[in-house]
Amino acid sequence: NKYPPIIPNLSDLVTDAITGRPYRSLSKHEAQQLNTYLQEEWERANPRLSVELPVDAHRQRVVSVVQSSRVVVIAGETGCGKTTRIPRFLLEECVRDGEGAECNILVTQPRRISAVSVAHRVAHEMGPALKHSVGYQVRLESRPPEHSGGALLFLTVGVLLKKLQSNPTLKGVSHVVVDEVHERDINTDLLLALLRSALNENQDLRVVLMSATGDNKRLSEYFGGCPIVKVPGFMHPVKDRFLEEVLKEMGRRIPVQDPGGSEDIAPDLVLVADVIEHIDKHGEPGAVLCFLPGWQDIKTVQEKLAAKSHFMSGSQMILPLHSSLSVADQQTVFQHPPVGQRKIVLATNIAETSITIDDIVHVVDAGTHKEHSYDPRTKVSCLDTVWISRSNVTQRKGRAGRCQPGQSYHLFPRSQLDSMTPFPIPEILRTPLENLVLQAKIHSPNSKAIDFLSQVLDSPEKEAVRDAVQNLQDIGVLDKTESMTALGERVACMSCDPRLGKMLVLGAMFRCVLPLLSIAACLTRDPFYNSLQNRALVNKAKEELSGFSYSDYLVFSRVVLGWRRLQQEGDRDERDEYLDKYTLSRTGLRFINGLISQFCENLHEAELVSRANDCQRQNSLNNEHSDQDELIKGVLLAGLYPNLIQVKKGVVTKGGRFRPNSMSFRTHTGPVLLHRSTVNRGKEDLPSRWLTFFGAVKSNGKVFIRDSSTVHPLALLLLTDSDIRETGATFCALTEVINTAMLIVFIVVGIIHPVYPAGYNSCALSTHVSISSLL
Numbered sequence: 001n002k003y004p005p006i007i008p009n010l011s012d013l014v015t016d017a018i019t020g021r022p023y024r025s026l027s028k029h030e031a032q033q034l035n036t037y038l039q040e041e042w043e044r045a046n047p048r049l050s051v052e053l054p055v056d057a058h059r060q061r062v063v064s065v066v067q068s069s070r071v072v073v074i075a076g077e078t079g080c081g082k083t084t085r086i087p088r089f090l091l092e093e094c095v096r097d098g099e100g101a102e103c104n105i106l107v108t109q110p111r112r113i114s115a116v117s118v119a120h121r122v123a124h125e126m127g128p129a130l131k132h133s134v135g136y137q138v139r140l141e142s143r144p145p146e147h148s149g150g151a152l153l154f155l156t157v158g159v160l161l162k163k164l165q166s167n168p169t170l171k172g173v174s175h176v177v178v179d180e181v182h183e184r185d186i187n188t189d190l191l192l193a194l195l196r197s198a199l200n201e202n203q204d205l206r207v208v209l210m211s212a213t214g215d216n217k218r219l220s221e222y223f224g225g226c227p228i229v230k231v232p233g234f235m236h237p238v239k240d241r242f243l244e245e246v247l248k249e250m251g252r253r254i255p256v257q258d259p260g261g262s263e264d265i266a267p268d269l270v271l272v273a274d275v276i277e278h279i280d281k282h283g284e285p286g287a288v289l290c291f292l293p294g295w296q297d298i299k300t301v302q303e304k305l306a307a308k309s310h311f312m313s314g315s316q317m318i319l320p321l322h323s324s325l326s327v328a329d330q331q332t333v334f335q336h337p338p339v340g341q342r343k344i345v346l347a348t349n350i351a352e353t354s355i356t357i358d359d360i361v362h363v364v365d366a367g368t369h370k371e372h373s374y375d376p377r378t379k380v381s382c383l384d385t386v387w388i389s390r391s392n393v394t395q396r397k398g399r400a401g402r403c404q405p406g407q408s409y410h411l412f413p414r415s416q417l418d419s420m421t422p423f424p425i426p427e428i429l430r431t432p433l434e435n436l437v438l439q440a441k442i443h444s445p446n447s448k449a450i451d452f453l454s455q456v457l458d459s460p461e462k463e464a465v466r467d468a469v470q471n472l473q474d475i476g477v478l479d480k481t482e483s484m485t486a487l488g489e490r491v492a493c494m495s496c497d498p499r500l501g502k503m504l505v506l507g508a509m510f511r512c513v514l515p516l517l518s519i520a521a522c523l524t525r526d527p528f529y530n531s532l533q534n535r536a537l538v539n540k541a542k543e544e545l546s547g548f549s550y551s552d553y554l555v556f557s558r559v560v561l562g563w564r565r566l567q568q569e570g571d572r573d574e575r576d577e578y579l580d581k582y583t584l585s586r587t588g589l590r591f592i593n594g595l596i597s598q599f600c601e602n603l604h605e606a607e608l609v610s611r612a613n614d615c616q617r618q619n620s621l622n623n624e625h626s627d628q629d630e631l632i633k634g635v636l637l638a639g640l641y642p643n644l645i646q647v648k649k650g651v652v653t654k655g656g657r658f659r660p661n662s663m664s665f666r667t668h669t670g671p672v673l674l675h676r677s678t679v680n681r682g683k684e685d686l687p688s689r690w691l692t693f694f695g696a697v698k699s700n701g702k703v704f705i706r707d708s709s710t711v712h713p714l715a716l717l718l719l720t721d722s723d724i725r726e727t728g729a730t731f732c733a734l735t736e737v738i739n740t741a742m743l744i745v746f747i748v749v750g751i752i753h754p755v756y757p758a759g760y761n762s763c764a765l766s767t768h769v770s771i772s773s774l775l
């Protein structure tokens, strides 16, 4: 706390939530001028409604409830038009009443694809003369309205949370419309808590909560018993078929269920491909939208379809849809295929709510999705495939029937519906909370995390909050009193997991920032073209790229650096050859480049680098030590610690036999195994007895480490506060090691970035204990 905060006066730096420029309130005269200008502009443009939707008949009711109550819940059934119409009605009403200048509406969407596609739809409906008043802002892409005053901005919840940091009371915003509240993702829950306090401080702010299904009464109670407006929906009929009917229709036998057998919920991807083929051969015309749990499943189904002779004629257009595709690639699913071609969209649950793909007639639903969960016992967070809830089933089915009648193929037995939960479990109750606690500290630095989180709609378990606080204290982001440390303030600027954020901060300090940026981006989006079929090829590519580094992270860094070199110096053929040789995904790498730029901006915001662009130049001071692999691994460890694995050689088997050459691995919470995706799996020996890691998955009760890197024991000693006695290391000449360590501390200190607060250098110079407690 002796260091000055990096953002000295938050209140002095309020940004305009619509344009992102510094906020300036309008004078009375300016406001009057703008009101008149907007009124005339709207009168001239006279925007119409392209099609009639159920909500149109409720327009007056909705608008007047929003005028008379500062918070309103709108319970609108699927397809009633709440997303595309209500924000526009609110804006239109203000403009016509001569209050347009003060009307700035933010509409949150749970995902990038819906923020962008809904903004396009609303702009299109308002017509060419007014479309400049509508815009969107999502991660890595922003097209805001031309000016604030009479503006409508669709944005993701994450982007709004970021805006709240520089404009905590939402000065200049008239309405926040939170769409799809029922999805209950962690960011939306946090947003609701922050909106409650913003409402107290900003008397001009109104909040509209829009929800299709869900517990609207509880939502209303959370906002002091605000009114609930019900709007009926409209859907063309959609015919349901469950697994038994689908198989019967395809002339197949229904498999006998083994009542005692263990349930495998991984989707049968052969069946999925067969059902799509069946629809293409026998179904009525119209596009197909197929829901699968993850990217790998999408790729596998795509490959299975491509291998079928029926799909070789080119009369189908197969489009994958996944959160990590660029906005432009995601938008291709809305285009109509040429006449005679059938569009087949293979999507994750990102296509489940808010969006309208107007030519969808058939929905194929595998019934599962990927969900993050946190095991407090092993302290491991996992991304598992789990059954969806009944409300997800309804939403998926609802993607057909929006513009014409449709068919829904549910690839699970009808009886499964009864065992599904009615609604999804709120994310806040099942995921690790480090990110949330960090956000809570940014927005409410003086509250204890437990107190702040007791104010959210469904408070997480106290134990989980305590774990998260402890983890943040362990990595030095919070101090013992739970205040944000100097390091924490910088980590809070990074738009990523706190551990990756810490890694980036340290990368800047140790002037090896580009490899760390590449690694953090690849841990957010896999650069490899991964699918079940490609797994062996990807592993081979990783093996080749890793050389003798024993590190998945150095593989990532090499992939990105190689790609960037070819982008500058290579021609198209060389780039294609590179992608092919290492089984890399072009879109993945494009996204990774976007993330790297964003992280560079974050480092600049955190005052760790003088210019954001410098981080990406290999010959800049920030990359002076970027060729030092051991330093990079050390910085990785310092960022990821206490994610540490101890390797032991010599294993006693269950049968009591001693295997001297086998290795066993354990973290501080228990034994783990290496996943086949890490380059260190199956190695006969490793150059160090210590590994660091980032991702883990749980399968059949065992914890598998997905990515890892060996680390030098000295890095452990120097850059962490690990107690080497406790970890059981047998350093034979401890004093000698500490002496060497002290020497290295002085070398390391010499390369610490000069822009780093002065206190760090003097602190680090005193003893190695100080540097490790600092890190």
Ligand SMILES: Nc1ncnc2c1ncn2[C@@H]1O[C@H](COP(=O)(O)OP(=O)(O)OP(=O)(O)O)[C@@H](O)[C@H]1O
Residues within 6 Å of the ligand: 053, 076, 077, 078, 079, 080, 081, 082, 083, 084, 085, 121, 212, 353, 354, 355, 356, 358, 398, 402, 403
């Ligand atoms: N891009 C589009 N192209 C064609 N029709 C569209 C488009 N977007 C919306 N519509 C029409 O408007 C209707 C309402 O869409 P909107 O997204 O506003 O509904 P909603 O009430 O928010 O539903 P949901 O909760 O299911 O997202 C759709 O069912 C469809 O008929």
